[in-house]
Amino acid sequence: MPVLHNLVSNEELKARMLAETEPRTTVSFYKYFNIDDPKAFRDALYVALTKLKVFGRVYVAAEGINAQISVPASQYETMKSTLYAFHAQLNNLRMNIALDDDGKSFWVLRLKVRERIVADGITDDTFDASDVGAYLKAAEVNAMLDDPEAVFVDMRNHYEYEVGHFDNAMEIPADTFRDQLPMAVDMLQQDKDKKIVMYCTGGIRCEKASAWMRHNGFENVYHIEGGIIEYARRAREQGLPVRFKGKNFVFDERMGERISEDVIANCHQCGAPCDTHVNCLNDGCHLLFIQCPSCAEKFNHCCSPICMEELALSPEEQRSRRAGRENGNKIFNKSRGLLSTTMHIPEE
Structure with a gap:
């Protein structure tokens, strides 16, 4: 075997x-x-x-x-x-x-x-994940971006939105997809009669989100076929303007794909324009945050002086200091000015 x-x-x-x-x-x-x-x-x-x-x-x-x-x-x-x-x-x-x-x-x-291919937290047995919104191809996406009756909704996590998104897209400021779904329903109540366009990295989250919105009474629901990746590819192939700005965060070693030359985020340490995500080099931290080259050198690829100090200790001293301390991949949330302890789990 x-x-x-x-x-x-x-x-x-x-x-x-x-x-x-x-x-x-x-x-x-x-x-x-x-x-x-x-x-x-x-x-x-x-x-x-x-x-x-x-x-x-x-x-x-x-x-x-x-x-x-x-x-x-x-x-x-x-x-x-x-x-x-x-x-x-x-x-x-x-x-x-x-x-x-x-x-x-x-x-x-x-x-x-796994129990689900995307953790959604949905427990409603009447929910039909196959009842999805209409697909939009690249040219249709660009047309929708110019439609005043269309609302673009970013169904990615806050740290993904921070480095790249469509102009005027609504951010659903949650750490996880399961938290975003009910939040999106609440935030979009005043736009229920408009065209709701949902998007994500490769399509898997926004497809399920479109079905969830329809389940909650939204009728004019759309989602971008293949997500940001397919949109950008097809737009380039067809000679269309690529309207997504910045980087597309990806859940692998690259941590980002450059879609446009726009840098719309800032270093979390000094505030300089930057959209490079890194993990704190200290094994006792591994915070996911944005760091510019200057701060990477200044802080030795760490998120703080405290982590710099810990990283400089011997391996035995580091292990002793971490003993009993809760750890995991943490995420900086600039809206709170603090880190979030949510695990950095790939969803797409």
Whole structure:
């Protein structure tokens, strides 16, 4: 029986990936469909993707699949045909190819079974996730941006919105998608008769959000097909203006794809224009925040003098100081002026 999980250390796997000479393609995809046996589906898919040297993060649930992966360029077409043939619902699955890609996004394949492919917190048994809003292609998105009766709603987390968004898009200022859904319904009550256009990174969150809005009585609901990634790709291919400004945050080692040259965010330490997300280098912190090159040098890639001090200690002293202290990937929330202790969990 084949091994169905990784047995090598992260350090070794990352070193192997960085030593590769063949370029890789980073791609994301998702599909809502019924999977009767997610565990068996997961195991068979793990074997198939491992044979093609695919790295990345894939979630499987009874409601479908959600994946962000990298694949050797020579195996890309084989990977597509493998997925298309793997299940009838995956035939001709839309692939969102990364826009700003150095191929170094992942170094191991992690394929997990979850309750949901996107944690939504929905407990209403009458909710129909397939009753989604209308898809919008790139040209239609640009037309909607000029429509005074259209309201664009960003269904990404606050730190994603901070570095890039459509002009005048509504921010739903929550740390998680599950918190955003009820908040969006409340915030949009006064716009119930307008055209509600929802968007996200690759489409998976805004598609479900559009169904949730329809479930809550909103009738004119739309969402951008393939999210920001597909919109920007198609707009460029068709010679259309790309109206998204700034960076598109992504949940891999890159932490961002450059969509436009606009820098709309600021360093969280000095306030200089900057949209580069980093994690605090101190193992006892790992805060996700925006840091400019000057502050990275000044603070030794840490978020604060306290973390600088801790990082300078011996490994034994660092472990002693962290003992019993709650830790996890934390996120800076500029609206609170403090960090949020919400875990940095990829949702797309």
